[in-house]
Amino acid sequence: MKPFHQPPHQMPHSADAPSKSMASQFAVRRGDECANCGLCKRVCIYGVHERLEEDPRFMAPPKQEMCRGCLRCVMECPRNAITVVPNADSDVENIILFEASTGKVPVSGAGYGGRFGGYGFDGIWLDMSEIVRPTRDGIHGREYISTVVEIGRFPPYLKFGDGEVEKSMEELFTIEVPFPILFREVSAMDSVVECILEATSKLGTYMIVSEDTYDAYPSYRDNMLVEVDVESGMMDEQRTITRVEVRSGIEELVYKLFKNGCAIVHLTARGDGRSYDGKFAGDIVESVHDYLMSKGVREVASIVFSGGILKAEHVPKSLILGADAVAIDKPLLIALEYADCLSSDLSIDWGVQRIINLMCSWRDQLLEVLGAMGMRDVRRIRGEKGRAMFMRDLENEFIQNCGFEVHENDDGT
Amino acid sequence: MTTELKIYPKVKIAPHSILDSINTKVIVRNENCIACGTCESVCINKAHTRPRGYNTVITLPEKCEFCGKCVENCPMNALSIERNMLMDVMGDSRWTPELIISTWKQASTGSSPTSIECEVGRSGGGFDRLHFKFRDRAVKKEYVDTSIELNKRESGPRIRIDVPWYGGGMSYGSISKNVMLARAIAAKEWNTFTCTGEGGYPEELVPYKDHVITQIATGLFGVSEETIKRARIVEFKYAQGAKPGLGGHLLADKVTPDVAKMREVVPYRSLFSPFPFHSVYSIEDHKKHVDWVRAIKPELVVSAKVSTPSDVDMVAIGVYYAGANIVHIDGGYGGTGAAPNIAKKNIAMPLEYAIPKVHRFLEHEGVRDEIVLIASGGIRSVYDIAKAIALGADGAVIGTAELVALGCRRCGNCESGRGCPLGIATTDPELSCEIDVDWASQRLINLFASWKEQLVEILRKVGVESVEELRGRTDLLRYEGAKI
Ligand code: SF4
Ligand code: SF4
Ligand code: SF4
Ligand code: SF4
Numbered sequence: 002m003k004p005f006h007q008p009p010h011q012m013p014h015s016a017d018a019p020s021k022s023m024a025s026q027f028a029v030r031r032g033d034e035c036a037n038c039g040l041c042k043r044v045c046i047y048g049v050h051e052r053l054e055e056d057p058r059f060m061a062p063p064k065q066e067m068c069r070g071c072l073r074c075v076m077e078c079p080r081n082a083i084t085v086v087p088n089a090d091s092d093v094e095n096i097i098l099f100e101a102s103t104g105k106v107p108v109s110g111a112g113y114g115g116r117f118g119g120y121g122f123d124g125i126w127l128d129m130s131e132i133v134r135p136t137r138d139g140i141h142g143r144e145y146i147s148t149v150v151e152i153g154r155f156p157p158y159l160k161f162g163d164g165e166v167e168k169s170m171e172e173l174f175t176i177e178v179p180f181p182i183l184f185r186e187v188s189a190m191d192s193v194v195e196c197i198l199e200a201t202s203k204l205g206t207y208m209i210v211s212e213d214t215y216d217a218y219p220s221y222r223d224n225m226l227v228e229v230d231v232e233s234g235m236m237d238e239q240r241t242i243t244r245v246e247v248r249s250g251i252e253e254l255v256y257k258l259f260k261n262g263c264a265i266v267h268l269t270a271r272g273d274g275r276s277y278d279g280k281f282a283g284d285i286v287e288s289v290h291d292y293l294m295s296k297g298v299r300e301v302a303s304i305v306f307s308g309g310i311l312k313a314e315h316v317p318k319s320l321i322l323g324a325d326a327v328a329i330d331k332p333l334l335i336a337l338e339y340a341d342c343l344s345s346d347l348s349i350d351w352g353v354q355r356i357i358n359l360m361c362s363w364r365d366q367l368l369e370v371l372g373a374m375g376m377r378d379v380r381r382i383r384g385e386k387g388r389a390m391f392m393r394d395l396e397n398e399f400i401q402n403c404g405f406e407v408h409e410n411d412d413g414t
Numbered sequence: 415m416t417t418e419l420k421i422y423p424k425v426k427i428a429p430h431s432i433l434d435s436i437n438t439k440v441i442v443r444n445e446n447c448i449a450c451g452t453c454e455s456v457c458i459n460k461a462h463t464r465p466r467g468y469n470t471v472i473t474l475p476e477k478c479e480f481c482g483k484c485v486e487n488c489p490m491n492a493l494s495i496e497r498n499m500l501m502d503v504m505g506d507s508r509w510t511p512e513l514i515i516s517t518w519k520q521a522s523t524g525s526s527p528t529s530i531e532c533e534v535g536r537s538g539g540g541f542d543r544l545h546f547k548f549r550d551r552a553v554k555k556e557y558v559d560t561s562i563e564l565n566k567r568e569s570g571p572r573i574r575i576d577v578p579w580y581g582g583g584m585s586y587g588s589i590s591k592n593v594m595l596a597r598a599i600a601a602k603e604w605n606t607f608t609c610t611g612e613g614g615y616p617e618e619l620v621p622y623k624d625h626v627i628t629q630i631a632t633g634l635f636g637v638s639e640e641t642i643k644r645a646r647i648v649e650f651k652y653a654q655g656a657k658p659g660l661g662g663h664l665l666a667d668k669v670t671p672d673v674a675k676m677r678e679v680v681p682y683r684s685l686f687s688p689f690p691f692h693s694v695y696s697i698e699d700h701k702k703h704v705d706w707v708r709a710i711k712p713e714l715v716v717s718a719k720v721s722t723p724s725d726v727d728m729v730a731i732g733v734y735y736a737g738a739n740i741v742h743i744d745g746g747y748g749g750t751g752a753a754p755n756i757a758k759k760n761i762a763m764p765l766e767y768a769i770p771k772v773h774r775f776l777e778h779e780g781v782r783d784e785i786v787l788i789a790s791g792g793i794r795s796v797y798d799i800a801k802a803i804a805l806g807a808d809g810a811v812i813g814t815a816e817l818v819a820l821g822c823r824r825c826g827n828c829e830s831g832r833g834c835p836l837g838i839a840t841t842d843p844e845l846s847c848e849i850d851v852d853w854a855s856q857r858l859i860n861l862f863a864s865w866k867e868q869l870v871e872i873l874r875k876v877g878v879e880s881v882e883e884l885r886g887r888t889d890l891l892r893y894e895g896a897k898i
Binding site: 044045046047069070071072073075076077084085086087096106108109110111112113114115116117118119123125126127128129312313314318366369370373374390395396398399400402403404405406 | 432433436499500502503504505506507508509537538539540542543653721723724746747748749752753754755756757758759760761762763764766767770771773774792805814822823824825826827828829831832835836839845888889891892893
């Protein structure tokens with residue numbers, strides 16, 4: 002039997018593992034109009050603009066990877082010679098690259114500049130704990146916040162025989178994951194897969210794999226879960242996770258799986274976070290969770306949710322909607338700069354460190370959020386919709402409070 | 415009321431050679447120009463000129479108002495008006511480039527440019543979906559009252575400010591001393607307030623002490639009996655919207671020896687203000703706080719700054735019963751200091767939802783007229799202030815807008831390394847010299863003047879005679895139908 006109280010999990014240490022592509026956030030160009038006056042060198046405090054070393058009469062090409070986008074050079078250049086353009090559509094990627102390089106929590110000044118609310122995860126705000134809550138423990142107590150989750154098959158109730166908890170419990174399959182994030186198998190070169198597997202075992206989490214991969218990498222089996230299809234009927238075997246595609250009306254199916262001894266159900270949505278019938282997958286996870294609760298079986302098995310988890314904030318939000326853990330794949334590939342290193346120059350050590358960094362950062366962000374919510378155990382937010390605020394509710398309350406007339410359209414807000 | 419005779423601070427042009435030349439559009443002259451001088455003579459703004467002794471014509475972009483006359487009249491088709499490329503890279507969906515440029519112009523000139531859309535941003539929700547229902551029968555009265563009272567309880571001193579906004583807490587350490595000083599000067603000129611933030615009370619602010627709020631935050635950095643006695647208003651910062659539940663955070667680089675001295679700490683070590691006050695776990699404890707400062711100075715007006723959890727209404731009523739005069743709710747989208755990105759958007763509700771919730775609740779409890787509700791966190795312009803008031807607040811607290819007036823372009827680099835490259839949010843001795851106190855305070859005075867003018871205009875057009883009358887008048891607002 003496992004000890005009842007686990008000491009807080011030690012994460013492997015994060016360490017610098019700089020991105021290879023030096024993906025710069027901004028493209029800085031100096032046009033032919035430049036008169037080499039050197040003003041930009043003076044105004045840029047980040048050292049983007051320097052003179053050519055071999056011929057200081059001319060400006061060197063801008064070191065754009067150092068640019069922070071303050072636009073000072075653009076505004077001050079007397080010849081309007083400089084353009085600074087943010088590298089498009091890389092918001093999510095930039096954040097992951099930063100996290101993977103440093104293992105740190107992204108921090109910035111100047112408030113929030115994004116959209117007000119939005120679809121899916123963007124329409125959910127986590128609640129925080131104001132002065133009047135007694136169970137608060139400050140952010141400095143975060144080493145006491147636990148991010149460990151247990152997933153697998155649990156007995157619906159304890160059975161006692163001869164004054165002992167009955168043996169059959171031992172046969173139930175449960176695993177303990179240090180933070181509620183599993184990895185999904187990626188279709189990529191062997192070295193990438195190996196990298197992720199090595200990181201998986203260092204981090205103590207699990208990778209959801211096909212049977213072929215399970216056979217191909219025997220040394221990592223301790224950190225693998227074999228994914229089986231609903232139809233295959235193998236779902237009650239140890240170390241399996243049963244894949245169910247997220248679409249409306251799967252509640253009954255998942256309920257049956259739970260009833261029939263399945264240990265872990267893997268609800269997979271499309272890569273954009275939508276269900277296979279085009280809805281926000283989180284809503285369906287929520288309704289599956291609620292259905293299982295109403296049938297009184299939610300606690301016997303676990304739900305892992307995947308699809309569209311690209312940011313650290315998606316993890317607590319998925320848990321609040323009812324998943325026990327999430328699984329990710331795309332962030333791993335972004336962290337490994339997979340598109341940029343198709344060749345065999347992927348160093349395993351570097352790659353493993355990148356993934357460790359990414360997870361350290363995400364776990365730290367989870368801690369920030371849990372700290373703010375006044376929660377000391379991540380398991381307590383599972384399905385806790387009371388600890389989140391949903392745009393649909395806030396919007397209705399707002400409209401009511403203000404007496405506005407609104408012509409709804411079904412865009413999901 | 416006597417305020418009618420008040421003399422308002424003078425608007426003086428506070429130019430900035432770079433910021434003034436930036437607009438939403440640019441005028442471009444191509445190589446076909448033969449320097450005939452036609453554009454010089456047709457332009458009523460004198461935006462084109464042939465410098466003496468030169469055979470070329472140049473454009474002074476800060477003067478151009480894009481009327482297009484020169485473009486029409488140029489015999490060589492050498493001129494064109496184009497979109498400024500900066501519009502694509504500057505700002506974000508809350509602080510649109512238009513809004514930033516318009517704030518710069520207001521700070522330079524003291525009036526708002528009519529040609530730039532600055533009423534709403536593009537965030538797709540909240541203030542950006544609210545519009546005033548302007549009516550035809552505007553208030554004829556010359557005088558429209560924009561002042562508000564900050565103490566509505568029976569006891570304690572009356573404190574009336576001339577405009578329904580005051581400056582939020584930005585600590586010495588997060589912003590430079592020059593900027594702090596400029597804010598205090600502008601606050602005094604406009605008979606309103608600014609706030610120390612949690613970084614101590616620099617001596618230079620003492621001459622403005624009647625217009626400076628002393629903030630007491632969880633780290634208690636630089637708080638002393640003396641700084642409490644100096645103040646007319648003391649603000650307890652229980653939480654802040656940008657990082658609700660996380661406390662304050664000043665990264666090591668910004669803790670220069672000067673800052674460290676003020677805060678009585680070791681230089682170049684990251685500073686954390688814990689969350690929450692470890693002496694406050696209930697509303698009774700908050701009452702203890704209020705009693706504590708009132709024991710030091712009985713006639714204090716006390717404000718409690720809280721963020722916006724789902725039970726913000728309960729928090730507000732608790733704050734009232736503990737004896738505070740002002741409940742200051744800080745929504746998540748504002749903030750100027752360093753915050754983890756995950757906390758900025760995802761924790762606590764947006765301000766726009768929180769205001770009517772608290773307002774209605776205080777009304778139901780029958781105490782609405784004894785407590786002042788101040789809103790902050792994502793207030794960008796005077797339109798936002800007016801909307802917040804129409805939603806139910808008494809007034810608003812601003813922060814970022816003041817920094818933008820000084821040239822901030824919201825690049826978000828304030829927290830790292832030496833801080834703001836423009837010398838605004840920094841304590842780097844060299845960089846802070848970029849901001850001159852007189853110039854900066856004049857810019858803030860100008861911004862407030864422009865805001866006040868626009869506020870009067872808004873009040874007249876919705877048909878109310880004072881800003882106090884606007885409070886809670888959601889019937890004067892139109893909410894754009896659900897749309898993403
Ligand atoms: S400020 Fe402009 S003209 Fe001067 S060196 Fe830089 S790019 Fe060239
Ligand atoms: S935009 Fe700012 S950081 Fe980037 S090169 Fe220009 S001055 Fe340097
Ligand atoms: S009118 Fe045209 S050609 Fe003449 S000076 Fe102006 S831009 Fe040049
Ligand atoms: S670094 Fe300066 S310009 Fe940039 S957002 Fe911060 S205060 Fe504004």
